[in-house]
Structures are given as structure tokens and as C-alpha cells.
Amino acid sequence: MKKFMNRAETLVAESLAGFVAAHERLVTFGADRRFVRRRSLCPGKVALISGGGAGHEPMHVGFVGKGMLDAACTGHVFTSPTPDQIVAAIREMDRGAGCLLVVKNYDGDVMNFAMAAELAAQHRIATVIVRDDVNPGGSKRSQDRRGVAGTLVVEKLLGAAAEAGWRLEELSALGEDLNGRIRTMGVALGGVTVPDTERETFVLSEDEMEMGVGIHGEPGRARVTFATADEIVEAMLGAILSDLAPDRGDNLLLFINGLGGTPVSELYLAYNSVRARLQSLGATVARSLVGTYVTSLDMAGLSITVARLKERELSLWDAPVDTAALRWKG
Template sequence: MKKIMNAPDAFVAESLEGLVRAHEGLVTFGAGRTFIRRRDLAPGKVAVISGGGAGHEPLHSGFVGRGMLDAACTGHVFTSPTPDQIVAAMDETDTGAGCLLVVKNYDGDVMNFEMAAEMAASRHAIDTVIVEDDAATGPSLRSRGRRGIAGTVVVEKILGAAAEQGSNLAALKTLGDDLNRRIRSMGVALRGTTVPENARETFSLGPDEMEIGVGIHGEPGLERTRFAGANEIIRLLGERILAEFPSDVAEGGTARPLLIVNGFGGTPPIELYLAQGIAHRFFENHGVVPARTLTGTFVTSLDMAGLSITLALLDEVQFKLWCAPVATPCLSW
């Protein structure tokens, strides 16, 4: 295995150093360099804080800035940040309106963010939104219920925009819980991911195999099947996504659909845009016409080859929040 790095144990810290140096107008290190926060905090605004293990970049550190996250806590590769990191982020970014924790539904993340909330409860008003967008609902070694995957970007962006516009903690919690019902994602892997510490792939696929329903920590998916063309891959993902929406959301008829094609780290843009075109056509043919799309690499599993499709059936208010201005290192309009 060859990676551009010095040593596995310095991999994450050196990467975060580079991120801050590259975007120092937007972000800075927090106390003790244990988290990244937006450089200019807004007084009286709810602090929106997220985080997770490294290896999913640009999630979460790349989405710190105006209109999105106030802070992101990063653990070692595929390892949750510690409660102390999260508490330090709350202490530094709470400017008087409390803290909203946005947590992907993986056991380690949920446990450590819960511990941090308990540790800081005497000093901060705190609420939590657990992101649960994965349409692959089979057994998982890392979560109970739906995993939080690429739909996390939608939740962080919309909640960040709402906080920027002055929504209070209770309103943000209600909004986040509603978003969980409106977002479904599903991924496919063509090659497993290589973790720097052990220099081997998390799972191995043959030349004629693909893994449907993978998570973002290199865990295997729901089904290993014969490799197929792009039309068939998108059909498999799209049908499962549509089937997993609650009936009242799927049959609402007034939704503003958002379609995201997300690369897992080892998939070139030419393949992602090809998939975007096919996915757009697939959902149109099923009566779901995307009102906005996003294509690129946003929630990765290090160097995994593959992609995920996310469909968010947003209401008008949520759609406007998605379209609201944002300025972060890796998402900006």
C-alpha cells in the first residue's frame, strides 16, 4: 500500500493542519488543536457541532464555516472523537444560545457524544440530532437502526443555515428529526478501503463482484453480487431508496427533491457525473423530478471505489435552507 503520508499515527493531525492552513480565512483550530471551528463565531447563535472518525473527509471538518457547522471534532481513522474533544468544542463555540450536536448513527459516535452532553449539561443547553439515512437496513456491526451516511451533509447544511438565520435550539431539534424522515441514501462499493494502520483492505472483492449497501467504515454491505453496468447499479440503489421512505413523505406530492451523487474517495468525477445523469433520469421516470442536484466527493471511506445516492424529499422551507448561502472549505455557494 502506498499513501502520501509520513506515518500512520501522524496522518490525521497532519491532514487537519493542511486543511486549516489552506482555509485560514474560514477556520481555525480550537483549544489544544483538538477540534476545528469557524474563525468568526456569531454571538447569540446556536452552535452546530458535529464530528466523527477521520477517513470520511471532507465530512465533517470540511463543512465548518458560515451557514453550516460551527465546529467539527475528528478522531483517529474510523474512530469516534473523544468526549473531551466534544466538550471543548461546546465550551468554545457556545455564544449564548446553546449547542446542537449532529451525530451519525454509529454506536461509538452516539456513545461519545452522549457522554459529552452529560459532562457539559451544567454549562450548556444541549440537544442532539442522530442522522439515520441509510436505506440498507440490514444488520450492522457499528449501529442500531439506520446508519448515518451521505445524508449527513444535507442535515448539517440545512441545520447550519437555520441556525445562521436565528432558529433556536428547540426549533433546530424539531427540524433535524423531520429531516431524518425525508432523507434516504444507499451505496455500492467496487473495491474495499485500505486503512493506513494495517495496510490491508477492509474487505476484498473479486474482479466480477460488487458490494451493495455498504457503510462508510469499510464494513461489508447487504449483498455481494455480480458486477453490472451503471444503469443496473443505479436501478438497484434507486429502487431501494424509494421503497424506504415513510408513506406520508413518499406520497406527499409537494416535496422539492434534492439528489446527491457522492463518491467514496476512489471514484473519479467522470464516473460520478455519469451516475448523476442516470440517477436523475431514473428518479424522473419514477415521478420524482430533482429540483436541485449535487455531484462530487463529500462523505468518503478513505480510498474506497464506489458511490452513494442520496435523495432528500424536502419541504419548501427546508429546500430554501439548503439553497441558502454557505461558505466552508468544501461546500460554498
């Protein structure tokens, strides 16, 4: 295994140190370096806190900043942050309006964030559990739908709403509502090598691919024959649309996400194919995002996310955001 690292056990800490140093205008470490937070805090604003295992970068630390997250807690590779990390973030980030925890639906994340909320019960806390995966069977790591690339959409919309002064109850209600209107499906051309184990999570032959993968290097829901890009997109989009069931007049956000080892040129090729297919069905692609944002280490693969957004949510998407990974003036 060849990776740019010193030791597997220090990889995450050293990476976070580099991230904070590179983006010191935007972020800093929280107490005892347990989490990464916005450098400038906002009294009277609901604090958005998220997190998960390392290996998904730039999510979540890359989304800390104005218009998105206030803090992100990072665990070891593909391992949930500990409750004490999350409690520390809650205590430091609550500036009087409470905290909203945005949690991907993986068992470890759900359990540790819930435990942290109990330990910090003196604070006003609400939790949104993101479930955007098309696969209702989940995986060995989760019950029901997993939280995958659609988490970015949820965090952006809730972050903009919090910046605009929405109350904790309003943000929680929006997050739950979004769960039924965002769907994601991933595909992989190979597994990943986890630094701690030095083992590849799964191995495919030259003519195979995994459909329905998550973001922890796990296999998908089906191993199928490799095909052309248009054929792959057709299968993925078919699963998404049969689940999401958009109406002809809906405004859609189309997000093509790289899983860590896919060239940008291939992501745009996939976007072109998906958009053409949606337009042929009479759908309106109102907003787009293409890039590598929610990864599974160096997995060669991509995911397609489609979200049905209301007019106010399009405005929240367009609202200014200033983070290391996502930035626009609105």
C-alpha cells in the same frame, strides 16, 4: 501499502494542520488543537457541532464555516472523537444560545457524544442522530440505520436555519423530522486499506460488488454480480424509493456522492442515470449535488441520496454557505 504519509500515527494530526493552514480565512483550531472551528464566532446563535473519525474528508471539517457547522471534532481513522474533544468544542463554541450536536448513527459516535453532553450538562445541548441509510439492520458498528452521506444534507439545512436565528428546540425538531425524509444507499467496487492496519477491509473478485456499504470500509448488506451503471442505479434507487416512498408532487434533492476513489465523470454518469429514472416516475428533482464529499478513505464506490424537501427547506438549502468544501452565495 503506498500512501502519502510520514507515519500512520501522525497522519490525522498532520492532515488537520494542513487543512487549517490552507483554509485559514474560514477556520482555526480550537483549544489545544482538539477540534476545528469557525474563525469568526456568532454571539447569540446556536452552535452546530459535529464530528467523527478521519477518513471521511471533506466531511466534517470541510463543512465548518458560515451557514453550516461551527465546529468539527476529528478522531483517528474510522474512530470516534473522544468525549473530551467534544466537551472542549461545546465550552468554546456556546455563545449563549446552546449547542446542537449532529451525530451519525454509529455506536462509537453516539456513545462519545452522549458522554460529552453529560459532562457539559451546564450548557443547553440538544442532539440529532442522523439515520439516513436504507439498511435498517445497520452493521457491526451501529444499531438501526447508519448515518451516511445524508448527514451533509442535515448539516446544510440545520446550518442555514441556525444562521437565520432558529432556536435550539426548533433546530432539533427539524433534524428529527428530516430523518424520515432522507435515504442513502452506497455501492463499492472494492474495499479500502486502513493506514494503521495496512489491511484491505474486504476483497472482491473482478465480477463482484458490495451493495449497501457504509462509510467505514465495511462490507455491504449483499455481495452481488457486477453490472452496468444503469443496472446498478436501478437496484440502488429501487431500494431507496421503496423505503422513502415519495409522492408524485414532492420536491426531491438528488445527491450523488463519491466514496473517495471514483472519478467525477462516473459520478455524473450515475447522476444522469438516476435523474432520468426519477423523471420517468414523474418525480421532480428540485435540487442537485454531485461530488466527493462523504468518503470512506479511497473506496471505489458511490452513494445515492434522495431527500424529500419542503419549500422552506429548499430555501435553507439555497441559503449562502461558505466552507472549504461547500460554497455558494444563495
